[in-house]
Amino acid sequence: MCALDIERIRGETPGIVVSTHLLASGSALMPQSVVDAVVGHTLLEAQIGGYEAQARQADALDRVYRLVANHIGASAREIALMENATVAWCHAFYALPLKPGARILTCEAEYAANYVAFLQRAKRDDLKIEVVPSDETGALNVAALKDAMDEDVGLIAITWVPTNGGLVNPAAEVGKIAQAFDVPYLLDACQAAGQLRIDVAALGCDFLSATGRKFLRGPRGTGFLYVKEKWLSSLEPAMIDFFGAPWVAQDRYALRDDARRFETWENSYALRAGLGAAVDYADQIGIDLIAERVGLLADKTRSHLAEYPQITLRDLGSTKCGIVSFSIGGKDPHLIVQHMADSGFAIGVSYPSTTRIDSERRNLPTMLRIAPHYYNTEAEIERAIEHLSRLP
Template identity: 60%
Template sequence: MIDTDQIRADTPATSRLAYLHNAGAALMPTPVVAAMKQHIDLEAEIGGYAAADRESDRLEAVYRSVAHLLNAASDEIALVENATVAWQMAFYALPFRAGDRILTAEAEYAANYVAFLQVAKRTGAVIDVVPSDAGGELDIRALERMIDNRVKLIAITWVPTNGGLVNPAAAIGKIARAHGIPYLLDACQAVGQMEVDVEAIGCDMLSATGRKFLRGPRGTGFLYVRRALLQQLEPPMIDHFAAPWISRDQYRLRDDARRFETWENNYAARLGLGAAVDYALAIGLGPIEQRCRLLADRLRSGLGAISGIRLRDLGRAPGAIVSFTLDGCEAEAMVSSAAAAGITIGVSDPSSTRIDAEVRALPVVARASPHYYNTEAEIDRLVAHVAALAPR
């Protein structure tokens, strides 16, 4: 059972805002803010190097916390500046040649897809988009049919940025494992709102951010790389932390996932990330997922009853991102109007998921993303506000 009152007490802004923009950047709880402030104060008192030395045990514990969150081993975790860096370090470590195929989904995120395009331009690799099924999820049967010996990577976004779709990550993992194909999963919008178990999913690499549903600070992210694949990957860029310089003409890559890191880091932000992970684990990702889905379902139901609203979410069991449009009212105008009323939501531009947006002729959509610290009353406030904007 989630203690909503205590969690809201740990989130002071909830007394002023109905904050429903957690797919953008969630509100940090006070333990996260305190962890960061304390380390910054320590750096100011004794210097950055000495502060890192003094807090080395707590900094090391962040790896264990992230590993626990994902059901991974701590040596399979790299801590980096953001989810994009995490994803890029994994993707660009993979070797591609002319004719190699990359399989991805219709709702793939723009940052990932432009990287596919760059590698295709450089190497002659081919990008093949797996079609969606009738429910809007990646079509597992189509994926199976598309497998051949030229497929060198399956890379998908688990929960797209533009709506509540939850792609069948574990079913994809079974196919990837059966065929021995590396599987890279963008879990940016999934981590923090649902249970994530890399063993159950079967992914070889997973990238995520701290700032979204995990409620950590901006400028934090992490990468999971399965130990069995790790030794086969050389990062696209290294420094003397990732690969110690052991003789004049030789370096040696680290044996763990920290080969994807660099020496200099924002240690205050790392401690904030660790506090955010520990906070979520203490509540329990199972109860968090239940609460998120309950609130999102309530929001979809309420919005769906408004004349002129079009819900834009796909999937059989959508998650905690609710996308919608209102006839006669631009998404940006809805966001501005809601903000004036003390309700924070966001938008998703078609360019962020271009293939899906073109297939469905999507305009800019409004995007509300409730989290476990939200209340039913806040959901109803947004519904009432949008209803007041609807054409009569």
């Protein structure tokens, strides 16, 4: 595909005819090629057995590492395939040696799964968590981050695109600071993958985690971790098994020399095949075209929502992404989601407890969330918002 062919893309997306799905930030509609990859591998397992299917598909399964690596500007050695973004993120976070008293710098929009891990390690390893304030647009304040740097900073860990709020944090600016101060940088790219270009060199991150099911349009239960080459000689996973760390003598294991040291022996190869097909599909369309269209549709969503006085937009940042957060005065968001679902529109909610620092600072209620993907049309968005505005 050289330009974005919406009709073709919609034709290749079986869910299009079932509902108007506007929640790529939850779990997007898979293209047919992803479904075929998952089902095809599962059928092969049913026909010849799981181990035999893996062996027969070994080259194709190995290609998944290269596809993911190419997609983010890494090498295949730097990729570990995971079952979700949280596991990927935790593998990097819990492996990092941090001395007592070390400071972890993070952002106001940090995701709950990451923050509870900070809290656990802070308690266990006597670390300090410090939230870098946001600037007037709501994005991480890069100048404040720079001011906060000193020799006690052990880690910078931020969310690039938060689960709510439309924000795109200045991830590459943060990377420059991390590199200048030689501090490890762990980037949560879960909500960015599949809607924004990821280039790990430009981002300057040491570790990056992402999920398959959101904007990448992969199957549920997939994700990946990027580990920069320089860490591969030294980073000891917090947990190992004999795939990532073969048992080479009775008293010894030897870590693999690539990022797969974070993996375990047993995996869903059908889902991995699906993840590969999803990355392949995104690359064939072109991530820049995807990003442009997602941005355009999200802007349309914001401007249509803004036409209704009862609706309050809750998005932050001067650079916004494909996630649109809002509330409708006095209405129960869960009921709204249910009413919309009953009429064939999939939208979602976003809970304050998923980004507690940001939510409490802004006194946010449980919000509604619309996240169109490139396969959606403006007409679908207009119909959804029109319907939303007429709900009792």
